[in-house]
Every structure is written in C-alpha cells, then in structure tokens.
C-alpha cells in the first residue's frame with residue numbers, strides 16, 4: 001500500500017445483509033464512466049470529490065466494523081469500483097487477511113477487466129471472491145437472481161470461498177432502510193434491491 005493511496009468514498013454502511021451473503025461492510029465509491037439507463041445510483045456517477053479517505057482509514061473502519069458485527073465479508077459497489085482499483089485492491093487484501101470475503105460489483109465484464117491490462121484491476125480481481133459483472137440492462141431486469149440486477153450480468157466465483165449452490169444466493173432480495181438522526185438533522189438511506197418482489201426486514 002502506498003502512503004498516498006486513497007478512496008473517493010460515496011457511502012459506507014458498516015454492516016448490511018442486503019449487498020451480498022451474510023453480514024457485510026459495504027463501500028460505494030464515487031464515479032463511474034458508464035451510464036446505464038435505469039442505474040439505481042445516479043448520484044454516484046460523476047467523478048467529483050465526495051469523501052476521499054486514506055486507505056488506512058477505510059481499513060481501520062473495516063476492522064472496527066468486523067469487531068462490532070462479526071462480518072462475513074465486504075462488498076465494493078459504486079459508482080465503478082474498478083475506476084479506483086489500486087486503492088480498493090489494498091482494502092480487499094486487508095479484508096481477506098482478516099478472514100473476510102470480498103464481493104465486487106462492476107459494470108464491466110470480467111473479460112473487459114482482464115483485457116484492460118491494469119495492474120490495479122488485476123490485483124483487485126486477485127483479491128475478489130465474488131464478482132457481479134456487466135452493465136445494468138433495464139430491459140433485462142431480473143427479480144429472481146439475488147444480488148444481480150439484470151439477466152446479462154454474471155456472478156463469477158473467483159475463489160473457492162463460495163459455491164453456486166449456496167442457498168443465500170437464491171433467496172429473495174432484501175431492502176434495508178436506515179434513519180440516522182444527529183444534531184444537524186436526519187439522514188434517510190435505503191440500500192439493497194428495491195424492486196418488485198423484494199422482501200423487507
């Protein structure tokens with residue numbers, strides 16, 4: 001890890017059960033070069049400074065979240081995680097060193113990522129256990145494949161940590177609602193898969 005490595009973070013949820021198997025630390029990055037019609041996170045698309053944080057700080061927050069919640073893994077979403085691949089590879093490596101699994105959601109296909117010839121992307125993939133790849137295609141939206149937005153997207157098992165017969169990968173999608181109230185007001189946040197057929201908990 002370089003001393004200057006940093007992640008332009010859009011949002012962190014320290015513990016969620018709606019963005020991958022089990023309890024997970026979820027980190028959405030700011031900025032995506034793609035513009036899929038119907039993208040559910042349009043506010044995360046511009047490459048603007050949102051909340052740039054040193055990788056070491058992100059890892060410290062991950063450790064604290066793991067201590068508090070006994071996490072199964074982390075999920076990296078966006079925005080486009082591979083647009084910040086080198087820094088996120090350091091986060092992913094640290095997560096795996098803690099025994100956590102790493103799930104990445106990318107708008108690029110695995111083939112496109114491999115063809116990019118980018119060391120950071122290669123390192124991020126090397127530290128990824130589950131990859132959901134491909135553009136979101138709203139004409140092919142699915143409500144029956146958990147953690148997958150449209151039928152063209154593929155869930156890749158890049159390590160032996162998960163198997164395609166894991167029942168958690170075929171259960172109903174879920175949505176989580178959070179309301180934080182502080183001295184400056186309240187913040188309402190929804191994450192997960194807010195589509196017809198989702199189960200709320």
Ligand code: SF4
Nearest residue numbers: 032034036039079107
């Ligand atoms: S790749 Fe993902 S974040 Fe980027 S525009 Fe498509 S759906 Fe939105």
